[in-house]
Amino acid sequence: MGLIENLVKKVLEKGTIEEKIQLSESVYRLRIKSEYIKHVEFVPGHFLRLGVGIGQDETSLKDKVRSYSVWDLDRKDGILDLAIATHSGGVGARWVESCEAGDQVHFRWKKGNFLLDTSADSYLMIGDLSALSHFHVLKRNLPKGKQVQSLIYSPKVEELFADVDGTKPFDFYQMPENPIKEIKAKLKGLVSGMQGRKMVYLAGDSRVCVALNSYFRQEPNWETKQIKTKPFWNPGKKGLE
Template sequence: MNFIENILTSVVLDEATILEKNQLSKAAYRIRTQSDKIKNLDFLPGSFLRMGIGIGKDELSMKDKVRSYSVWDIDQKAGHMDIAIATHSNGIGSHWIKDCKVGDRVFFKTKKGKFLVDDQAESYLMIGDLSALSHLYMIRRSLPSDKLVKGIVYSQRQEELFDDVDGTSPFDLYELPQNPILPILTKIKEVLPELKGKKMVYIAGDSRLCIELNQFFRKELNWETKFIKTKPFWNPEKKGLE
């Protein structure tokens, strides 16, 4: 490790061990990490991780050594966190998740951000692609059971999508190309009449879709900004933390 990596792994990031690994679909893997640090986290559903996945690889730049991933599930009593990682980008993280093994060390730090569970609405619509699926699952499971939740999730191949940790598939899943703004708008208009009372939308994944849908809900539907939550997870012209 170089000097900066030593600071990252000894001061900035916490250490965990990969306890389990399995393939969820043709384009996604799940790992379970274990650490005593997880037991004491100030955790809110919707939080994500900064993970050092290229530590020790001198051929990588520093921005390629840290990736952001959603927390799919957490058991703080046992000190476990589950993370789902998609591989269709074929980037550094995709190669890492294919190659990593049970017993490997990983380095992480939790971040809250603003794309967190929020129970102030009565009805919810969740929209995203494969990259956002585990995050949306986590938020849905964390809402009170009396909330109405609808979901529109897509991938270029439907077999890339996967069930939630409890074995359920609560969202409507579709096979659509990247940035499918017109089909998604059609499906939103079909679902909206089912939403009652105070409504909230979570939009995540492709940054292009996040921008378009944010404008649609604000300008065409006149929803209040606080009830429109967006989180771009990736952009086809960028990588990592760019």
């Protein structure tokens, strides 16, 4: 392990993989335990910057850290859950397939801006497999009485997993990768059923995020504050969180 990696490890927080469970063909749940988690300030929508390629000399340093949504967190016991998909075949996918319970991990807290916003009356959540755990934690923490509609898609609908409590609060759809046309065909019906102040969360494939962000600005003429967007991955590129 090189000098730079040793320095990186020293500035990151430390934790231990307490549990690893395969949720579907290409998704794993990791439970990480750390004293640091007992004292962290958590808002639903926060991320974890996780070292996933430390010790692999063939991997560049910038590709050895990946961001994952915090799916669930228990400050009392100092544990959090992540859901990591492997369909990309990248360094994070290879790491989660090979890691084991008991392994040490290095991480840093990342707040970001794709957070829970409780100011709307009705919500629409649209995204792919990579966004599902993020949407789960947002939905679980919305106040009672909020209306939530959803369009969560995957080429293999069986890959779309339940929340940590076993519930499936979203509508799952079998759609191809980059299904902009298919999603737009359903949007008019979804939006028409929303009441009061409306808000949409768009996440996952960057192509879909860009296209739908433009759609909501131009078609229903929503304001910027009503549209929250987070491209989790960009086909053909590395390093996009």
